[in-house]
Amino acid sequence: MTTRVKRPGQGFELAMMTPALILLAAISLVPLGTMIYMSLSKVSLIGGLSLSFAGLANWTRLFTDPDIGASWLRTVVYFVATVGLEMVLGTLIALLVHSLIRGRNLVLSLVLIPMFIAPIIVGLLGRFLFDPSFGLYSWLLASTGLYEGNVMGSVGPAMYTVIGLDVWEWTPLVALIVLAGLTAVPTDILEAADVDGASYRHKLWHIVLPAITPILLVALLIRSMDALRFFAIIFITTNGGPADSTKTVPIRLYDIAFRFFDLGYASAVGLTMLAVSIIIATVFVRVLERREATP
Amino acid sequence: MTRISHVTSRVMRFVLVGLVLAWTLVPIAWMVLSSFKPDNVITSASPQLIFSPTLAHYQALFSGGNNLWHNITASLIVTGVSTAIAVVLGAMGGYGLSRIRIRGKQHLAFWIISTRMAPIAAVIVPLYLMFRYLNLLDSYTGLIVAYLSFNLPFAIWLMTAFFDDLPRDLEEAATIDGATKWQVFWRVALPLMKPGIATTTILCFIFAWNDYAFATTFGGPGTSTIPIAAAQLLTQTGIDWGQLLAIGTVVVCPMAVFGLLVKRWLVTGLTLGAVK
Numbered sequence: 030m031t032t033r034v035k036r037p038g039q040g041f042e043l044a045m046m047t048p049a050l051i052l053l054a055a056i057s058l059v060p061l062g063t064m065i066y067m068s069l070s071k072v073s074l075i076g077g078l079s080l081s082f083a084g085l086a087n088w089t090r091l092f093t094d095p096d097i098g099a100s101w102l103r104t105v106v107y108f109v110a111t112v113g114l115e116m117v118l119g120t121l122i123a124l125l126v127h128s129l130i131r132g133r134n135l136v137l138s139l140v141l142i143p144m145f146i147a148p149i150i151v152g153l154l155g156r157f158l159f160d161p162s163f164g165l166y167s168w169l170l171a172s173t174g175l176y177e178g179n180v181m182g183s184v185g186p187a188m189y190t191v192i193g194l195d196v197w198e199w200t201p202l203v204a205l206i207v208l209a210g211l212t213a214v215p216t217d218i219l220e221a222a223d224v225d226g227a228s229y230r231h232k233l234w235h236i237v238l239p240a241i242t243p244i245l246l247v248a249l250l251i252r253s254m255d256a257l258r259f260f261a262i263i264f265i266t267t268n269g270g271p272a273d274s275t276k277t278v279p280i281r282l283y284d285i286a287f288r289f290f291d292l293g294y295a296s297a298v299g300l301t302m303l304a305v306s307i308i309i310a311t312v313f314v315r316v317l318e319r320r321e322a323t324p
Numbered sequence: 325m326t327r328i329s330h331v332t333s334r335v336m337r338f339v340l341v342g343l344v345l346a347w348t349l350v351p352i353a354w355m356v357l358s359s360f361k362p363d364n365v366i367t368s369a370s371p372q373l374i375f376s377p378t379l380a381h382y383q384a385l386f387s388g389g390n391n392l393w394h395n396i397t398a399s400l401i402v403t404g405v406s407t408a409i410a411v412v413l414g415a416m417g418g419y420g421l422s423r424i425r426i427r428g429k430q431h432l433a434f435w436i437i438s439t440r441m442a443p444i445a446a447v448i449v450p451l452y453l454m455f456r457y458l459n460l461l462d463s464y465t466g467l468i469v470a471y472l473s474f475n476l477p478f479a480i481w482l483m484t485a486f487f488d489d490l491p492r493d494l495e496e497a498a499t500i501d502g503a504t505k506w507q508v509f510w511r512v513a514l515p516l517m518k519p520g521i522a523t524t525t526i527l528c529f530i531f532a533w534n535d536y537a538f539a540t541t542f543g544g545p546g547t548s549t550i551p552i553a554a555a556q557l558l559t560q561t562g563i564d565w566g567q568l569l570a571i572g573t574v575v576v577c578p579m580a581v582f583g584l585l586v587k588r589w590l591v592t593g594l595t596l597g598a599v600k
Contacts, residue, residue, distance in 0.1 A: 041505040042424035049417030049480055050432075052409075056473045057439040060450035067450060078457055125340055136341060138584050140348050144594075145583035147534035149551045150572045153558060154351045157358075157565065163367045165354055197351070202594060209591040209599050247598045254441045261536045265555060279445035286449050287541065299446030306446075310438045314430075317598050 067296035074290050087297040100281040107277050111195040112252050119203025127211045144201045152265030155194045181267055184274040191263050191275050203248045210244030243320055250313040257306050359569035366565050381566035399549040401464055403532040406471035410528050414479025419509055422487035440477040444537050455542055462544025470542055471532040479524050485597025486520030523589040526582045550575050
């Protein structure tokens with residue numbers, strides 16, 4: 030009886046959630062169902078939309094398609110390189126900004142700017158700065174003797190460039206997250222270490238890094254999910270070329286769907302991508318729950 | 325001895341900050357600066373810092389065949405409407421989700437976050453088929469729905485995190501004073517949520533404003549947003565770099581200002597509430 034007085038019905042909370050959840054279901058569960066059905070069908074767009082059941086044809090093709098395997102391999106390289114560099118550089122930048130006494134706020138604001146820039150503009154900047162005839166960075170590379178020629182048009186350098194652009198745009202996010210972690214490191218422990226005459230490297234390795242490990246994990250997971258989500262930078266700079274050298278899974282998927290209009294097969298590829306992102310999201314939520322359990 | 329090492333460490337810090345800022349800002353500064361250069365200076369083989377500035381590229385954007393106002397209108401409509409819907413439904417849904425006590429709540433939360441994390445390339449395919457079936461290609465409605473597919477779960481999740489952090493005693497006091505649940509939400513909780521609402525609004529706006537993949541797949545001549553206008557210039561043979569750099573400047577500057585407006589809550593927003 031008393032519990033009922035303390036905790037009245039939850040009708041209000043449910044009513045508040047209902048509009049959002051109905052809309053979300055319509056724009057997420059319905060497409061998911063559609064995609065699963067599409068992956069089992071042959072989708073034809075010519076002469077009106079039609080779907081005919083094709084069994085597991087798209088799925089068996091998925092596991093025997095050497096192009097998809099190559100794209101996944103490239104995605105892994107791209108993923109490890111971008112996320113790895115962003116984590117290392119972001120942490121270093123955060124440590125640097127954190128050590129500033131004056132101008133910390135201004136430097137941080139300036140450092141953050143790239144992550145507000147539309148990926149298509151980042152791609153545009155890449156094309157502009159690395160233009161073989163007048164690009165500022167091409168000129169720098171040529172006049173320092175590092176590289177001469179069309180960076181985006183050559184198999185190795187094209188991959189380095191798209192990785193570099195992604196790192197340029199998203200390192201600030203890692204720096205911002207890590208900086209939040211650094212400001213939470215208890216100063217009394219650091220002061221005690223100072224009194225004991227600990228070196229900077231010692232403090233960093235034994236006090237600061239262990240203290241910010243959970244936050245580094247959050248940064249890693251956030252970047253991992255987004256690394257798989259976005260593909261506009263590659264889309265607008267190399268679009269997978271030259272010779273497929275930057276054709277990651279999302280670019281390949283877009284090609285299959287909207288250049289060859291094989292939407293059934295594209296759905297199968299998309300579902301495997303979705304599975305990978307759900308695995309990362311699961312880890313993210315687990316980490317969150319653990320953080321809440323031990324503040 | 326220690327004095328010298330102190331000075332060198334200060335100098336080194338100075339140099340490092342300079343390097344970081346150069347790496348970050350040179351591309352943007354070069355774009356903005358070059359957007360004021362005459363064509364022959366932009367495409368000169370060696371970089372030019374001295375030139376007579378011109379507004380010609382900006383004037384060209386707003387006159388003649390490719391009038392950018394058309395694209396700005398499209399961008400503002402799809403971005404504005406999708407953001408407004410996401411924030412209103414997100415605030416209500418987030419409050420409900422934060423306060424409700426039901427079994428399986430974590431499954432509900434997981435569904436919401438995984439929707440936000442779904443790869444855009446994967447979401448595009450079924451949406452394309454649905455929009456084609458429903459005649460929503462090249463329509464504002466289609467793009468608004470597409471942007472809601474990532475901004476609505478984002479808004480619900482983030483608002484939940486912000487509401488979770490709100491102290492409950494004020495709400496409990498209002499309940500004891502006889503306020504209805506709606507009054508508690510509207511008069512007590514929501515006014516305390518200004519930072520949360522501002523952060524959610526601005527981030528939703530930036531995400532939608534910056535989108536290219538959805539706009540190029542579902543849009544058309546009637547709904548081409550600013551990124552589409554930029555992409556069209558970029559894929560033409562004989563790129564008009566002056567206009568392109570001017571568009572880049574128009575797309576980037578407002579978002580950088582908006583983003584820095586909520587700098588204090590940016591970490592919370594961009595980590596979906598995981599870091600406070």
